[in-house]
Amino acid sequence: MSISPQNADALAERLSHSGLRATPQREVVYNVLLKKRDHPTADEVFARVKNELPTISLATVYNCLETLVQCELVRAVNFERGPTRYCPNLRPHAHFHDEHTGKTHDIDLPPGLLEKVSSVLPQGYDAKSVEIIFRGKTASN
Amino acid sequence: MSISPQNADALAERLSHSGLRATPQREVVYNVLLKKRDHPTADEVFARVKNELPTISLATVYNCLETLVQCELVRAVNFERGPTRYCPNLRPHAHFHDEHTGKTHDIDLPPGLLEKVSSVLPQGYDAKSVEIIFRGKTASN
DNA sequence: CTTGCGCCTTAGAATCATTCCAATTTGTTG
DNA sequence: CAACAAATTGGAATGATTCTAAGGCGCAAG
Ligand SMILES: [Mn+2]
Ligand SMILES: [Mn+2]
Ligand SMILES: [Zn+2]
Ligand SMILES: [Zn+2]
Secondary structure (H helix, E strand, C coil), X not given: CCCCHHHHHHHHHHHHHXXXXXXXXXXXXXXXXXXXXXXXXXXXXXXXXXXXXXXXXXXXXHHHHHHHHHCCCCEEECXXXXXXXXXXXXXXXXXXXXXXXXXXXXXXXXXXXXXXXXXXXXXXXXXXXXEEEEXXXXXXX | CCCCHHHHHHHHHHHXXXXXXXXXXXXXXXXXXXXXXXXXXXXXXXXXXXXXXXXXXXXXXXXXXXXHHHCCCCEEEXXXXXXXEEEXXXXXXXXXXXXXXXXXXXXXXXXXXXXXXXXXXXXXXXXEEEEEEEEEEECCC
């Protein structure tokens, strides 16, 4: 159940690029996010990571998640009050929050959409990022 | 500094439509949101409302805000960990979060944009609402 | 190699926004 | 008025996150 080589490398590279170390905790946290991409909370990540590193602390999970977000390997997502969720999908995508199941789905965006959306900004507004969140239901209910 | 007649009416109408009462607390909370549209937190609303109703409690401010959100007179906005912010702008609009000043600006959206954006959803996804958040800086910095 | 030092992890305390609760108060209806 | 329901209130409780202080670990200089 170890991290796949290229992911481990990507991680190690990004970390050292920022003068940080590739620790076992960081690797396992990142691996857990890649393995099940269901936008888990820190608590959920904690529970999953414990299987491989039974002595890890919740504080470390928070620290690792924060580090991964800084390195831009992971996105922190907040679309409602309630715990932050974490997403390792680096492609441009929106989030669809199913109000029945509570689950969050990634919606891939066609190239140019984010630019199109950003073009509604008036003079003087310089957006570094755009986030799109849908709320509703899916056919499966 | 009282609420303007049509707003008071709109509020009373929406409330009674849901079987709720138009209380002084609810009126002043709504009025405060309309008067300074800077997306205040519950604490900030509390501080402003106290000027007119010095004995109001924070719990009541939370209750009133919740009620206004239920009546769809106000939107609760969450784009980051941190307190929920409240917006009385009912037109379709996006939010621009200025990372320097911390202020949030409303960006009016051209008609059809939200539909256009929603059209990227695959079969089976039925969105009830779409939210767009920009982050970046404004010319004024 | 060994030592020194800074990065990391850890457990638990502290913080902060929000929600919950139980006790009034207020408004409406008969 | 009397009764009942809706609303407000202050304070306790909750839950996610952050902070703090102590110890551990890895690497670079000697
Ligand atoms: Mn969390
Ligand atoms: Mn708040
Ligand atoms: Zn995602
Ligand atoms: Zn707004």
